[in-house]
Amino acid sequence: MAKILLTGATGYIGSHTWLALLAAGFDVVGVDDFSNSSPEVLNRLRELSAQAPVFVRADVNDAAAMDAVFAEHRVAAVVHFAAFKAVGESTAEPLKYYANNLGGLIGTCAAMRRHGVKALVFSSSATVYGEPQFLPYTEAHPLAAMNVYGRTKLMGEQILRDLEAADSSWNFAWLRYFNPVGAHESGRIGEDPRGIPNNLMPYVQQVAVGRREFLSVFGGDYDTPDGTGVRDYLHVMDLAEGHVAAVRYLLEAQRSVTVNLGTGVGVSVLELLKAFEAACGHALPYRIVDRRAGDLPSYYADASLARKLLGWQARRGLQQMCDDSWRWQQANPDGYGASAEVQA
Ligand code: UFG
Numbered sequence: 001m002a003k004i005l006l007t008g009a010t011g012y013i014g015s016h017t018w019l020a021l022l023a024a025g026f027d028v029v030g031v032d033d034f035s036n037s038s039p040e041v042l043n044r045l046r047e048l049s050a051q052a053p054v055f056v057r058a059d060v061n062d063a064a065a066m067d068a069v070f071a072e073h074r075v076a077a078v079v080h081f082a083a084f085k086a087v088g089e090s091t092a093e094p095l096k097y098y099a100n101n102l103g104g105l106i107g108t109c110a111a112m113r114r115h116g117v118k119a120l121v122f123s124s125s126a127t128v129y130g131e132p133q134f135l136p137y138t139e140a141h142p143l144a145a146m147n148v149y150g151r152t153k154l155m156g157e158q159i160l161r162d163l164e165a166a167d168s169s170w171n172f173a174w175l176r177y178f179n180p181v182g183a184h185e186s187g188r189i190g191e192d193p194r195g196i197p198n199n200l201m202p203y204v205q206q207v208a209v210g211r212r213e214f215l216s217v218f219g220g221d222y223d224t225p226d227g228t229g230v231r232d233y234l235h236v237m238d239l240a241e242g243h244v245a246a247v248r249y250l251l252e253a254q255r256s257v258t259v260n261l262g263t264g265v266g267v268s269v270l271e272l273l274k275a276f277e278a279a280c281g282h283a284l285p286y287r288i289v290d291r292r293a294g295d296l297p298s299y300y301a302d303a304s305l306a307r308k309l310l311g312w313q314a315r316r317g318l319q320q321m322c323d324d325s326w327r328w329q330q331a332n333p334d335g336y337g338a339s340a341e342v343q344a
Pocket residue numbers: 085087125126127149150177178179198199200201203215216217218219228229230231269292295
């Protein structure tokens with residue numbers, strides 16, 4: 001079976017995709033520098049897959065380390081997750097974001113080219129669409145990122161389009177994720193953000209487990225059914241399976257593809273909170289506060305192209321997203337924290 005290289009392999013989406021690829025029969029080699037993930041993930045992957053994960057600790061910009069990976073492993077395609085993703089931090093530290101997100105992408109592609117590997121799946125984001133001109137967003141929606149993080153994704157897409165224009169033997173899958181949430185159904189791997197969570201679901205999880213006092217709902221006066229922000233939340237295992245479908249497409253059709261990965265369903269902050277209360281079995285305190293600067297009122301995907309081209313669609317609903325997030329958070333109230341220290 002084909003071997004797939006994952007960069008950012010021990011991160012939230014990387015670790016779930018790793019399992020999905022193994023379940024689909026692919027071989028996987030993972031690379032991560034642990035700059036925003038825990039080595040404990042590898043123990044969990046070993047347990048869940050009943051095999052030792054093939055892993056190299058390296059920065060994708062370390063050309064010698066990447067050359068060694070490609071020399072040792074016959075890689076058919078790369079899934080490039082390695083990137084920073086905090087919108088607020090990206091505004092405060094643009095150089096850090098451009099250097100890591102674009103430098104890492106260029107370093108990865110340069111290593112691939114040295115070794116004749118020319119199929120890459122790129123983690124892009126719905127954020128590249130910017131202010132909605134129409135909803136749901138289709139892949140043809142105009143592109144206009146609204147912050148530094150979003151611009152690293154938009155520029156990353158462009159770099160790869162330029163590479164394909166210069167050498168048509170490259171094939172890319174540009175996957176525009178909506179809002180990934182949830183955890184593997186085992187509850188053994190999940191999202192473990194460092195510090196105070198920026199995103200809704202991890203924050204709600206921490207309120208549910210008692211690590212935070214209440215949820216601040218950013219804005220209650222948007223032009224949405226209940227006044228709170230609406231997003232297209234997507235179960236991380238559905239997202240992981242979307243990557244498997246994209247890898248298959250690259251290897252079989254040998255063509256590039258740009259698709260949204262979402263459910264097509266918009267869910268408000270208060271709807272998500274209610275579903276999480278049903279999952280954890282108790283009320284979750286919240287306060288409506290001011291809007292967060294830069295947030296859009298509402299957006300969701302037209303997910304039909306991924307279905308048509310990749311044969312992929314999201315299968316897991318909001319309640320399962322919350323149930324699986326809760327299973328993970330309840331069993332690991334401090335994330336990977338304690339076990340990671342033991343290993344280090
Ligand atoms: N929200 C709260 N309270 C919180 C956190 C979030 O009310 O503590 C609200 C937000 O205002 C928004 C919704 O919950 O209405 C979702 O917010 P997230 O921060 O979870 O997600 P965003 O949609 O803002 O951003 C996400 C990713 C970005 C990515 C973007 C792409 O975090 O990396 O989707 O569409 F760029």
